Amino acid sequence: MAKCGEYIKSQFPLIDDDLKKYVEDILDNGADEFEDTEEVYEAIGEVLQGISEKSEKDIRDICEKLLNMLQPNKISAGNGPHKVLDAPIHLASMTSNQDDTTELKSIWLQTRDDNFKVDAKKLEKAEAKLQQKQGKRQDAKVPVAVPVLQSATASQVTSKKDNKLEAKGTNRAQDIRIENFDIAYGDRVLLQGADLVLAFGRRYGLVGRNGLGKTTLLRMISSKQLKIPSHISILHVEQEVVGDNTLALQSVLECDTIRENLLKREKEITVAINSGATDPSLSTELSEIYVQLENIEADKAPARASIILSGLGFTPDMQARPTKTFSGGWRMRLALARALFSRPDLLLLDEPTNMLDIKAIIWLENYLQNWPTTLLVVSHDRNFLDTVPTDILHLHSQRIDTYRGNYDQFHKTKTERLKSQQREYEAQQQHRAHVQEFIDRFRYNANRASSVQSKIKMLDKLPELRPIEKEIEVVLRFPEIEPLSPPILQLNDIGFFYTKDKIIFNNINVGATLESRICIVGDNGAGKTTLLKIIMGYLSPTSGIRTVHRGLRFGYFSQHHVDQLDMNVNSVELLQKSYPGKPVEEYRRQLGSFGVSGDLALQTIGSLSGGQKSRVAFASMCMGNPNFLVLDEPTNHLDIETIEALGKAINKYNGGVILVSHDERLIRMVCKELWVCGRESVVSIEGGFDEYRRIVERELEAQSK
Known part of the structure; x- marks a missing residue:
């Protein structure tokens, strides 16, 4: 029975000792009488089901293992024990000769001892005790899962001037200003009253602790839940390229929709002229298309796309393969290549180095240093942040602070700024304490009444400085282990x-x-x-x-x-x-x-x-x-x-x-x-x-x- 008790404890670690003893008593009383797993389940299954989230099938499997422990020499197949008969038995004669007062000694018709069945009063008492204890340990032992937060929301204040320019379609500003905005994720506020200014042509690195909302901010910008002038094109590299029969190189070229539409129209007009069309406007339109293709240097596009793909690790053979032949990681590289090729007004990158090897990272660092438009990148690769950004945006305490320079400069500036703020706070606290001491000493002195009142007013006018909130230091600890003798x-x-x-x-x-x-x-x-x-x-x-x-x-x-x-x-x-x-x-x-x-x-x-x-x-x-x-x-x-x-x-x-x-x-x-x-x-x-x-x-x- 001790073995059964240990097994029950291993399967139900939170079982109450009294309830465990109750189950063990039932098993002990009926140890020799259980005929199959179904009878064990009838005896204790309901009790075990009430103390766990296991399925009925799992409980039945546990009951079967308990039966095997109780009766190791017995093969339970749902049909009771197997016994060898000494002689033939005539069941009809046995049953016809039986009366109600005679105890029939037969392997087929046995009377059963019901001592092992669940005692209703004991069960009721055990269940009441179980529910009471479960209520007490609800917070301590059975953590309640918080529902998965489904979506983020954003709100912002926009100026009337910007709204008028947007309505008229005359807003041509390349800089992006998102002022006084909030972002929440479910019930949790990520940013409150924050401001974000992105100057055209500068490269911004967005940094901050895990879980503060960096990725959410990028999604709010790309989905335009945060309002941005409609003429500014945005591309957020988030989803991998869909796998189909499109060749990798062609997949990148298709991002330039202007070039693709011009080439498509050129092909249509050429087919029409070759088929005998005589409309003179077709020739004029074709000449205009050639001029536009020349202006956008359409003939150089395949070479530029190939250079980008090559830098991200695509060999010439890979560039000629359909996108469906690539794994998810390579399709993410394709998505990055498409973004670099299309050159939107604002490019949003979220951890672009995650999918790249060191060679591709070094290439990307060099390529982005000459990026012609605005770049906003979330990265935790410190070397990348030291190489690519011209500015650092630090997300913390539900706001965004802007620093000029790369990550190394940001780290030095932030450290000095925090030290300066802490010194200023400590100096003000000392000054407040000194003034308060004067007030307390002469508060009831009539000759100093005017001085005391003056000091009180001065304290009221002092700006209220707060102590610096230091970010909690992250500490990871791997376990201590015993040494092993080599070879390892x-x-x-x-x-x-x-x-x-x-x-x-x-x-x-x-x-x-x-x-x-x-x-x-x-x-x-x-x-x-x-x-x-x-x-x-x-x-x-x-x-x-x-x-x-x-x-x-x-x-x-x-x-x-x-x-x-x-x-x-x-x-x-x-x-x-x-x-x-x-x-x-x-x-x-x-x-x-x-x-x-x-x-x-x-x-x-x-x-x-x-x-x-x-x-x-x-x-x-x-x-x-x-x-x-x-x-x-x-x-x-x-x-x-x-x-x-x-x-x-x-x-x-x-x-x-x-x-x-x-x-x-x-x-x-x-x-x-x-x-x-x-x-x-x-x-x-x-x-x-x-x-x-x-x-x-x-x-x-x-x-x-």
């Missing part, structure tokens, strides 16, 4: 292919220890993720030997894990499902180690920002107490402060780390060894990331010639 991990003469005509790796020899901090870099498609899966044993090499320590426990993080989180539960419930049987406090403590605490841990996963979801995925990964971390693009959607915290956490971690990342700052923070993946090999290069960047820049330079 070794790949010897490893080869791998999916098909024999496409070899990924050939004769690879690499190894790692618990002190390793290895970063894997290389072009997209070079096999970085495949190498990680071979290292962890998810893929078996086609040749060579993989050797790992028997005590090695991998913790694997990838963006696919973030996308596959259950969006309808909260973070605590997510960990409860993956690692049942632990106290709620332990789940909360684990989430708190990755910055998911307080009410945030009780919000549904679907209502969290991308960065917050990543932190939940980190917390889930570390519940298994891994001693070797394998991180595949962990920085996607993390804000700059969290990336910094991730780097510090990796450096403090006493297990091994293999990292695939394109974030230059994180690589420089943690990397002790750099593996370059490509051309069927994995090579460790001397000189680290600086040497790799020089190699990439030389390749891009040769490619542009």
Whole structure:
């Protein structure tokens, strides 16, 4: 019975001790009498159903396992126990000779002891007690999921002058001014009374903590829920290109609708003239079309589109392939290429480096430095923000502050500004205290009455300064692990292919220890993720030997894990499902180690920002107490402060780390060894990331010639 009790506790961690004892008593009394799973379910199924959200099928499966524990030598198939008869039995004669007072001893007609059935009074008492306890622990032990917030709303104040110009169609201003606007996401206010001014031709980097509304602001602008002059064209790169039979190069060229319409009309007129049309206006229109095509340099468009695609990693063969043959990541690159080619008045980019390898990021940084119109980009890649923007927009405290210069200049200026404001606040507090002391001392002195009144008025007129609200420092903590004696991990003469005509790796020899901090870099498609899966044993090499320590426990993080989180539960419930049987406090403590605490841990996963979801995925990964971390693009959607915290956490971690990342700052923070993946090999290069960047820049330079 102890075994049954342990099993019940493992399946129902929140079961009350009294109720557990009640269920055990029922099972104990009927241990030898249960004939099949149905009878066990009739006895305790209703009770178990009332203390969990498990389905009826799950409860029946649990009842079947309990029956097997109670009667291990009995095969239950729904037809009762199997018994071998000593002699033939004539059932008709047995039943005809039976009277109501005779107890029939037969394997077919048994009287049953009903002691094991549910006692109605006991059940009623147990259920009442259960409901009372569930009510008490509703807040503490069973977190209530907050509904997923469905949409964002925006409102703003517009000037009468701008409204008149817009109505007349005479507004030709290229600068964008969005003044005194609010944005809310469900019941939560993201921006209140904020102002945003985007000067034409400048490049703005929008920064701020995860979950403050950066992506929502871009969507409000692109959907024109925030009013912008109608003559300004906006393009927001958010959705991947639809996969169809359109060639990649043609998909980019189609963005230039003026060129496409002119070419279409040229073709129609040419066909008409060749078919014998004699209308002289057709020839005139055709001449005008040729002039317009020449003015927009239509003949140079394919070359310009090809250069953009090449910079984003599309080879000539890939440019000639239909869009439906590309994965989602490559279609997002196509969407970015279309945006760069079409050159809207305002280009909105949300984390453009997430889908790119380091070579493509370096190309994009160089390309955007000469961007001719207005650019607004959300990015958490610090090196990208140091290279591309001319201005930084800092979203915090429900408002937006503007800083001139790149991210590095913004960080210095903001730090100095906060120090200055803090000094000013402290000086005013000292002054207030000094004046208040004078007032208190001479308040009832008739000779000083006029001076006291003067001081009181002076205090009333002083501007009320507030103390500086410091942003909470992000801290991530990986678990402490026990050391392992080497060797830890070794790949010897490893080869791998999916098909024999496409070899990924050939004769690879690499190894790692618990002190390793290895970063894997290389072009997209070079096999970085495949190498990680071979290292962890998810893929078996086609040749060579993989050797790992028997005590090695991998913790694997990838963006696919973030996308596959259950969006309808909260973070605590997510960990409860993956690692049942632990106290709620332990789940909360684990989430708190990755910055998911307080009410945030009780919000549904679907209502969290991308960065917050990543932190939940980190917390889930570390519940298994891994001693070797394998991180595949962990920085996607993390804000700059969290990336910094991730780097510090990796450096403090006493297990091994293999990292695939394109974030230059994180690589420089943690990397002790750099593996370059490509051309069927994995090579460790001397000189680290600086040497790799020089190699990439030389390749891009040769490619542009």
